[in-house]
Amino acid sequence: MGSDQSKTQNNSEQKKSSTDSTQTSISKKTESITPEFEGSLINQIVTRFSDKLVQVIYVRPGRAKILVPPNEIVQVASFIKDRLGFDHAESVSGTDYPKDNQIEVIYHLSSYSDDKLSSQILALSTRVDRNESRMPTLINIFKSAEYHERETFEMLGVYFEGHPRNERFLLPEDWADIPPLRKEFRIKGR
Incomplete structure (x- = not known):
């Protein structure tokens, strides 16, 4: 890690004490050496x-993940699209972490228009409180x-503020149970 990155990491760690409990310091997790292309992005x-x-992880060559607070995701996503050239979300997924009382929402971003980026996946993620699972939409x-986002709303119960259609999409209209991808969901009769 270069000295500038170390300074950035140390500054972020100092600021950590003033941030909420869902944040951790910027950390870089690498198997060996930071991939040059992903590192520059x-x-x-x-x-x-x-x-x-909150966190930066190099998953493997061609794959990196950044974790940001929910209130910053729109600003970071705009930068990633406008300045870095990632022009579409390939998918959005969510993971329930009941022990942490959080749900992580992950946008898998790539590019159709830039050949250098077309083989890259940048995972932009955030974590929201399970009880107040709300975050801004990126549509x-x-x-x-x-x-x-509609599927994530329905399956995990994350409400996307500003999304025009936080409504039934895949589940039956008379669904009265908790979102089915929450860990405490149980299939009736089992």
Whole structure:
């Protein structure tokens, strides 16, 4: 890790004490060496948002993940699209972490228009409180996220503020149980 990155990481760690409990310091997790191409993309994000990032992970070559607070996701997503060229969300997924009382929402971003980025997946993620699972929608930035956010709303109960259709999509209209991808959901009769 370069000295500038170390300074950025240390500054973020100092600011951690003033942030909420869902945040952790910026950390970089690598199997060996930071991939050059992914590193240059992430460095641009870290330089611009060092005080807002929670965590950076290099998953493997061609795959990186950044975790941001829910109230910063729109600003970071706009930067990723406008400045870095990731022009669409391939998918949106969610994971329930009941022990942490959080749900993580992950946008898998890539590019149709830039050949260098077309083989890259940048996972932009945030964690929301399970009891108040609300976050801003990203459909104004990535139109392709519309149906994925609807599915995440329905299956995990995450309400996307500003989304015009937080409504039934896949489940029966008379569904009266909790969202089926929450860990405490049980199939009746089992």
